[in-house]
Amino acid sequence: MPVIEAHGLRKTFGTTTALDGVDLRVEEGRILGLIGPNGAGKTTALNAILGLTPYQGELRVLGRDPWSDRDHLMCDVSFIADVAVLPRWARVSNLLDYVAGVHPRFDRAKAEGFLARTSIRQRSRVRELSKGMVTQLHLALVMAIDARLLVLDEPTLGLDILYRKQFYDSLLNDYYDRSRTIVVTTHQVEEVEHLLTDLMFINRGRIVLACSMEELESRYVEVSVNPDKVAAARALKPIHERQLLGRSILLFDRVDRQQLAALGEVHTPSIADLFVAVIGSQVAAQGVA
Amino acid sequence: MNTQSNAMPDSFEAQRVAPAVLTATQPLYWSVRRELWENRWIVIGQLAVAGVYLFAYLISLAHLPTLMRNLSAQDPMHHMEGIAAIAMPYDIAAGVMMLTLILMSVFYAADALHGERRDRSILFWKSLPVSDLTTVLAKAVVLLVVLPLLTFAVTVAMHIIMLLLNSVVLAANGMSVVSLWSELSIFTMWGQMLYHLVTAHALWPFPVFCWLLLVSGWARRATLLWAALPVVAIAGIEKLVFNTSYFIATVGIRLIGGGAPTDFSPGQMMPFGPMTHLTPFRFLGAPGLWMGFIFAAACLAVAVRLRRYQGPI
Numbered sequence: 001m002p003v004i005e006a007h008g009l010r011k012t013f014g015t016t017t018a019l020d021g022v023d024l025r026v027e028e029g030r031i032l033g034l035i036g037p038n039g040a041g042k043t044t045a046l047n048a049i050l051g052l053t054p055y056q057g058e059l060r061v062l063g064r065d066p067w068s069d070r071d072h073l074m075c076d077v078s079f080i081a082d083v084a085v086l087p088r089w090a091r092v093s094n095l096l097d098y099v100a101g102v103h104p105r106f107d108r109a110k111a112e113g114f115l116a117r118t119s120i121r122q123r124s125r126v127r128e129l130s131k132g133m134v135t136q137l138h139l140a141l142v143m144a145i146d147a148r149l150l151v152l153d154e155p156t157l158g159l160d161i162l163y164r165k166q167f168y169d170s171l172l173n174d175y176y177d178r179s180r181t182i183v184v185t186t187h188q189v190e191e192v193e194h195l196l197t198d199l200m201f202i203n204r205g206r207i208v209l210a211c212s213m214e215e216l217e218s219r220y221v222e223v224s225v226n227p228d229k230v231a232a233a234r235a236l237k238p239i240h241e242r243q244l245l246g247r248s249i250l251l252f253d254r255v256d257r258q259q260l261a262a263l264g265e266v267h268t269p270s271i272a273d274l275f276v277a278v279i280g281s282q283v284a285a286q287g288v289a
Numbered sequence: 290m291n292t293q294s295n296a297m298p299d300s301f302e303a304q305r306v307a308p309a310v311l312t313a314t315q316p317l318y319w320s321v322r323r324e325l326w327e328n329r330w331i332v333i334g335q336l337a338v339a340g341v342y343l344f345a346y347l348i349s350l351a352h353l354p355t356l357m358r359n360l361s362a363q364d365p366m367h368h369m370e371g372i373a374a375i376a377m378p379y380d381i382a383a384g385v386m387m388l389t390l391i392l393m394s395v396f397y398a399a400d401a402l403h404g405e406r407r408d409r410s411i412l413f414w415k416s417l418p419v420s421d422l423t424t425v426l427a428k429a430v431v432l433l434v435v436l437p438l439l440t441f442a443v444t445v446a447m448h449i450i451m452l453l454l455n456s457v458v459l460a461a462n463g464m465s466v467v468s469l470w471s472e473l474s475i476f477t478m479w480g481q482m483l484y485h486l487v488t489a490h491a492l493w494p495f496p497v498f499c500w501l502l503l504v505s506g507w508a509r510r511a512t513l514l515w516a517a518l519p520v521v522a523i524a525g526i527e528k529l530v531f532n533t534s535y536f537i538a539t540v541g542i543r544l545i546g547g548g549a550p551t552d553f554s555p556g557q558m559m560p561f562g563p564m565t566h567l568t569p570f571r572f573l574g575a576p577g578l579w580m581g582f583i584f585a586a587a588c589l590a591v592a593v594r595l596r597r598y599q600g601p602i
Binding site: 047050051052053054071075078086087088090091097098102103 | 315316318319320322323326327329405408409410411412413415416417418419420421423597598600601
């Protein structure tokens, strides 16, 4: 039973198509990275999932229609949006009171426990906190909610590296328990790479790649080709080729690893390299067209 | 397909431990609390106005002993005048606070659904299981209940402080405090004031506030301007076509609590005094009140719908 299931999800703003027939299926316990260039439709897709925007096509989140049933859905879904959205006038204690008052699955003691590890005081107002602290506060609130799905839209945008690392560490250590599902979008791919179980590339409103991380490891191979074997390697139809320190790095999809090992040094590509190979070629093709 | 998908939420809930039960009114209660945290100025503003008024009153107390001496002269002609002169600052205090209430309500309503979009916090509020209906109703409750009751409480507190100040001045001048308390009939005054606040300043202008609420959820900026433009346009058309000004008069008078079939005796400016007759049945039977409620309900319905579509601006 999938946590998110979409068929032919479409969304247009005037003449711009933000989502162009997206099919999506996220199972329980997965950590999905939704990666795409600016304006690819990531945020629109998340907004549709969260019931913040109407859409065409079929979409079910935890069995509910998010657009018509947002308030009920939010009992089981939490989200942190791209920038700090906590109300600046609020005191930390106000937010704890409010969420405890309206959310049936909020554990106030847990949130206070998370906050105790930070330098955030309950008397402080949000406007007095640094950006990193506001994110810590939001994460403390969200982690204290026993939700089934957590949606993160660029949650660490504009934070320094210490806060960014701490953010994902807390998420993995204190929150994720294999029964929860997390969907995250970010431009800092390398930071989430090690925690994802699934990967999805989106470009121009379409899903261009969807696979699990295991699948990624078995499917894609990057070869640092020995200079004398370049022609032989190119004959195997790499999906991408780049130069690094005078050597050709070729990326292959579904080519036998044994065969490639004979051509040079073999390793699994990083998400960033795969992204450049898959999306970069599309963007280049658009540029030519 | 439909029956299958409708069954899904149940199977999901069945997997979880039953959540702590929240009563249906709890989100509304906390949403009203949120409004008061967010708009602390509606409390601070009223207290500030009350403070300034009390300070001015303190200065004016210099005249009180003379007034009381005239009163105790027992001249029936001057007796009524004397009481009126002593009671007047109490009426003015109530009047000043009602004017404050009108201003507060207008500015609160015009910003109510705009502020959360402006500071992007709408994304946070929408991430919680609180419906758009509850959020909009909380704002209506502030206008209909919280603000008028707050004004009542502040005015009563002002009156009590004024009475105490009076008593101190009189006692210091060796005069009877009892006569002051008996002549003022303060409890009747409070009762009439509460009635007046609820009818003329909450129920009667409610449709105007709901209109402001709607526009605050729609306009991207300058909400008061956008709220006023259609009123001006309709008034202009009416003037041009019929050469009348009923519309602008109706809206304007409603806003300041006038024109309500409430408690004004003919020719009386202030709503309290011995001549005042409370006529709740005439008020509740007025078609204008109910037409206003229908308009208010329509505005709130549109505001709820708008909030569903609206995001940060």
